[in-house]
Amino acid sequence: MSEKLLVHTQRFREQVLRAWRAVVWYVKGVMGESDYDTYCAHLRRRHPDEPLPTVSEYWRKRYADEDAHPSARCC
Amino acid sequence: MATDLEYVRTSDSHPPVAIIDRSPMTPAKRIIFAVIGLVTATAWALVCFARGEHLNGAYFVIAAVGTYIIAYRFYARLIEYKVIRPKNDRATPGELYDNGRDFQPTDRRILFGHHFAAIAGAGPLVGPVLAIQMGFLPSFIWIVIGCVLAGAVQDYMTLWLSTRRKGRSLGQMIKDEMGKLGGVFGILGILFIMVMLIAVLGLIIVQALAHSPWGVFSIGCTIPIALFMGIYLRFLRPGKVAEVTVIGVALMLFAVVAGRWVAESAWGAQFFTLSSVTLAWCLIIYGFLASVLPVWLLLAPRDYLSTFMKVGTIVLLAVGVLIALPAVNAPALSDWGKGTATVAAPIFAGSLFPFLFITIACGALSGFHSLISSGTTPKMVEKESQIRIIGYGGMMIESFVAVMALVTAMNLDQHLYFAMNAPATLTGFVTDDAQTSAANAANWVCSLKELVPVPDCVNVATQTIYDTGVGVGEAGGVVSRTGGAPTLAVGMAHILSFLGGNAMKGFWYHFAIMFEALFILTTLDAGTRVCRFMLSDALSNLGGVFKKFSNPSWHVGAWGCSLLVVAGWGSILLMGVTDPLGGINTLYPLFGISNQLLAAIALTLITVVVIKKGLVKWAWIPGVGLIWDLVVTMAASWQKIFSPAQSLGYWAQHSCYVNAKAGIANGTVQAASQNAAGDNVFVFKSAAPDAVCSVTGSEAQINAVIRNTTVQGTLSIIFMVLVALVVLVGIWVAIKAIRAGSLPTTEEPDQPSHYYAPKSLFSTKAEKALTKEWAEYNAEHGVAVKTVQEGIDAVDEVPEGLDNDPDTPFS
Numbered sequence: 001m002s003e004k005l006l007v008h009t010q011r012f013r014e015q016v017l018r019a020w021r022a023v024v025w026y027v028k029g030v031m032g033e034s035d036y037d038t039y040c041a042h043l044r045r046r047h048p049d050e051p052l053p054t055v056s057e058y059w060r061k062r063y064a065d066e067d068a069h070p071s072a073r074c075c
Numbered sequence: 076m077a078t079d080l081e082y083v084r085t086s087d088s089h090p091p092v093a094i095i096d097r098s099p100m101t102p103a104k105r106i107i108f109a110v111i112g113l114v115t116a117t118a119w120a121l122v123c124f125a126r127g128e129h130l131n132g133a134y135f136v137i138a139a140v141g142t143y144i145i146a147y148r149f150y151a152r153l154i155e156y157k158v159i160r161p162k163n164d165r166a167t168p169g170e171l172y173d174n175g176r177d178f179q180p181t182d183r184r185i186l187f188g189h190h191f192a193a194i195a196g197a198g199p200l201v202g203p204v205l206a207i208q209m210g211f212l213p214s215f216i217w218i219v220i221g222c223v224l225a226g227a228v229q230d231y232m233t234l235w236l237s238t239r240r241k242g243r244s245l246g247q248m249i250k251d252e253m254g255k256l257g258g259v260f261g262i263l264g265i266l267f268i269m270v271m272l273i274a275v276l277g278l279i280i281v282q283a284l285a286h287s288p289w290g291v292f293s294i295g296c297t298i299p300i301a302l303f304m305g306i307y308l309r310f311l312r313p314g315k316v317a318e319v320t321v322i323g324v325a326l327m328l329f330a331v332v333a334g335r336w337v338a339e340s341a342w343g344a345q346f347f348t349l350s351s352v353t354l355a356w357c358l359i360i361y362g363f364l365a366s367v368l369p370v371w372l373l374l375a376p377r378d379y380l381s382t383f384m385k386v387g388t389i390v391l392l393a394v395g396v397l398i399a400l401p402a403v404n405a406p407a408l409s410d411w412g413k414g415t416a417t418v419a420a421p422i423f424a425g426s427l428f429p430f431l432f433i434t435i436a437c438g439a440l441s442g443f444h445s446l447i448s449s450g451t452t453p454k455m456v457e458k459e460s461q462i463r464i465i466g467y468g469g470m471m472i473e474s475f476v477a478v479m480a481l482v483t484a485m486n487l488d489q490h491l492y493f494a495m496n497a498p499a500t501l502t503g504f505v506t507d508d509a510q511t512s513a514a515n516a517a518n519w520v521c522s523l524k525e526l527v528p529v530p531d532c533v534n535v536a537t538q539t540i541y542d543t544g545v546g547v548g549e550a551g552g553v554v555s556r557t558g559g560a561p562t563l564a565v566g567m568a569h570i571l572s573f574l575g576g577n578a579m580k581g582f583w584y585h586f587a588i589m590f591e592a593l594f595i596l597t598t599l600d601a602g603t604r605v606c607r608f609m610l611s612d613a614l615s616n617l618g619g620v621f622k623k624f625s626n627p628s629w630h631v632g633a634w635g636c637s638l639l640v641v642a643g644w645g646s647i648l649l650m651g652v653t654d655p656l657g658g659i660n661t662l663y664p665l666f667g668i669s670n671q672l673l674a675a676i677a678l679t680l681i682t683v684v685v686i687k688k689g690l691v692k693w694a695w696i697p698g699v700g701l702i703w704d705l706v707v708t709m710a711a712s713w714q715k716i717f718s719p720a721q722s723l724g725y726w727a728q729h730s731c732y733v734n735a736k737a738g739i740a741n742g743t744v745q746a747a748s749q750n751a752a753g754d755n756v757f758v759f760k761s762a763a764p765d766a767v768c769s770v771t772g773s774e775a776q777i778n779a780v781i782r783n784t785t786v787q788g789t790l791s792i793i794f795m796v797l798v799a800l801v802v803l804v805g806i807w808v809a810i811k812a813i814r815a816g817s818l819p820t821t822e823e824p825d826q827p828s829h830y831y832a833p834k835s836l837f838s839t840k841a842e843k844a845l846t847k848e849w850a851e852y853n854a855e856h857g858v859a860v861k862t863v864q865e866g867i868d869a870v871d872e873v874p875e876g877l878d879n880d881p882d883t884p885f886s
Contacts, residue, residue, distance in 0.1 A: 029182060033315070033317050035179075036314050055314040056314075063369065065177070071193070073598045074437070074444060
């Protein structure tokens with residue numbers, strides 16, 4: 001009986017953890033936090049010879065790009 | 076079942092890139108849709124015919140959501156099937172030009188959030204609030220039906236056009252598809268319209284914050300908070316966007332709480348009580364700085380806050396509506412809606428048609444969205460079949476936000492609603508005297524025969540209006556807080572009072588004001604920047620000495636263009652806040668008209684392309700929205716320009732005031748009294764029998780109205796003429812295309828896709844299996860992927876001409 005309970009708690013914990021991870025994945029995705037990893041993956045795949053930028057370098061470049069190419073926000 | 080699935084391959088060396096699912100609807104699904112249809116129809120029937128206590132906000136939510144589901148499943152499906160014809164074996168710009176930055180295939184669910192955050196803002200929250208003047212029923216019908224048949228169609232199809240054209244901007248696509256002339260008119264139209272939109276959005280914030288120290292403090296705090304976030308991200312913890320946003324939101328909530336202490340302290344009240352003119356100047360200076368400061372310092376962090384709050388508050392509002400089940404206190408169709416009213420409509424002039432449709436704007440159809448749908452989003456789409464959920468689906472959520480704003484506002488007491496939204500000239504608002512203002516406003520609203528009479532009206536209304544101001548922590552009261560945002564905030568405070576009761580009302584009110592201001596400031600920053608780039612681009616196209624403007628690092632040019640753009644919207648904003656007739660009331664129609672005219676430009680482009688592709692038979696799909704929108708906007712513009720009614724036509728108003736001025740000059744009009752400032756007040760009425768003119772005001776006010784109506788009338792003409800020209804060019808191209816059967820479009824040639832992604836927000840069984848197959852394949856062939864994609868590598872770098880596209884403002 002207690003073993004069954006243990007399995008259930010275990011499963012429940014896994015589900016909660018999974019849901020939490022999904023939320024974190026989504027928030028980071030929409031807010032743009034995962035863009036650095038995406039960019040590094042892109043470089044590794046397409047330009048394996050190029051050095052990976054540091055997080056700081058990536059964001060500096062990214063904001064510089066946004067400076068030069070603004071995008072509209074709606075009403 | 077399995078036989079209905081067709082797997083599309085573009086290469087033998089990797090798994091299929093698409094699944095074509097031809098399986099018919101299962102009986103279970105048919106039953107589900109039939110049930111949804113029945114429930115929706117019932118909810119609609121109740122909304123249309125049930126009155127009084129039998130009706131509450133939940134029915135509106137059910138009717139709207141049910142309609143969205145049915146429309147998405149059947150109408151959007153028809154559009155997809157007959158016109159869009161998504162090719163999932165065709166590489167999207169994101170896959171083709173993948174540079175890990177702007178061109179980047181992005182998970183559809185994330186892109187959906189992204190796209191929604193970019194299209195949603197204060198517009199759908201404000202428009203429905205003002206529209207209730209006409210009654211809730213026509214407003215509700217237009218929000219839902221307008222979205223389904225026009226707004227969502229525009230967003231969906233613009234996204235489709237741009238996805239097939241390397242993610243090009245609306246202006247560029249007009250130029251490509253409708254020729255250089257059409258392009259020039261299009262760009263000019265977009266520029267003017269954006270300046271107008273920014274000005275009116277700015278006016279909405281100013282109206283909400285004037286004489287409100289609590290509001291000014293909490294919104295003011297968002298600037299240092301954004302700066303802090305920017306510095307934190309740059310120097311302390313680069314890339315920790317979610318973390319810093321959570322910190323920022325916490326700080327902002329604290330700023331809202333702290334606002335009460337500041338407003339209640341003597342120094343705070345003194346320092347943060349600002350007049351609308353001061354606030355307008357603050358906004359203008361802020362707008363200029365924000366557009367020239369580096370993005371990382373102010374704009375990007377504010378955008379993070381704004382994105383976070385958008386999703387958060389919308390969920391909060393939806394939960395609030397479903398828990399509170401707000402009662403309906405607005406009439407289904409008011410006397411102004413019926414056209415039987417004895418006095419001119421106080422909130423916006425004109426009859427239900429066309430002005431209701433102009434006023435609701437963003438929640439049903441928003442031209443501004445076409446700028447987003449042809450900019451960032453198409454470069455991030457993974458598969459063409461996903462643009463249905465992103466484009467059409469994203470707009471449905473926006474429309475849903477508008478429905479909730481409507482439900483929130485129609486819950487308000489009608490006397491309070493009109494006291495808040497009518498201009499000071501009608502309500503008798505007195506600065507810094509909430510008690511007198513409430514009494515004056517109550518006297519006025521109780522004199523309206525159009526409202527349902529209540530016993531002891533003046534006393535009851537005075538109390539309600541005054542108490543509302545005290546309840547939400549506005550010492551100056553809520554009378555003539557026009558612009559819609561304060562009304563929505565009062566409604567929200569009411570609905571959310573189940574969280575914290577009356578004690579929290581002030582917090583919720585200022586929380587609502589804060590997020591609306593946040594959305595608007597984000598639009599204002601980004602809009603000014605975008606306009607600046609469009610302007611420098613347009614200037615550089617003139618050639619000669621102006622060529623220099625194409626260099627974005629030439630600071631003189633950039634700052635000069637920023638200054639010009641800010642001067643453009645800033646002067647309209649100042650004109651609005653000083654308008655003796657009430658800025659929102661005179662300018663909001665121009666805001667609505669310009670947004671709807673932008674939609675007309677986008678829908679013209681879509682219709683032209685559909686015809687050029689030889690799909691004349693299906694041109695009615697964008698055509699329905701286009702024709703309706705054109706009829707509405709042209710009728711509204713026409714009335715605003717040519718109507719002889721003083722309250723409606725800008726030029727009619729203009730000539731009244733010109734006559735009054737002439738009368739003062741030649742001595743036929745004498746000063747009738749003196750105002751508080753000691754200026755002579757003149758009263759002028761045009762001679763019988765027509766007696767259409769009535770002017771009351773000081774000489775300065777009369778001059779202001781003459782100047783303002785000149786600007787407003789001229790802008791109306793410019794908007795109307797520019798759009799008419801775009802449409803005429805469109806018709807001309809369409810006729811050529813119909814004669815030829817079809818014409819080549821600038822759609823990019825197909826490139827095979829080597830990528831797979833599911834279609835809808837939730838994957839089907841087969842999609843899950845294929846996603847897994849691809850994951851395994853990619854894990855195994857980490858290097859082999861590259862060989863497969865070698866063909867793409869040839870165009871890996873964004874080709875020349877794309878980076879230099881004149882449409883970079885929206886790239």
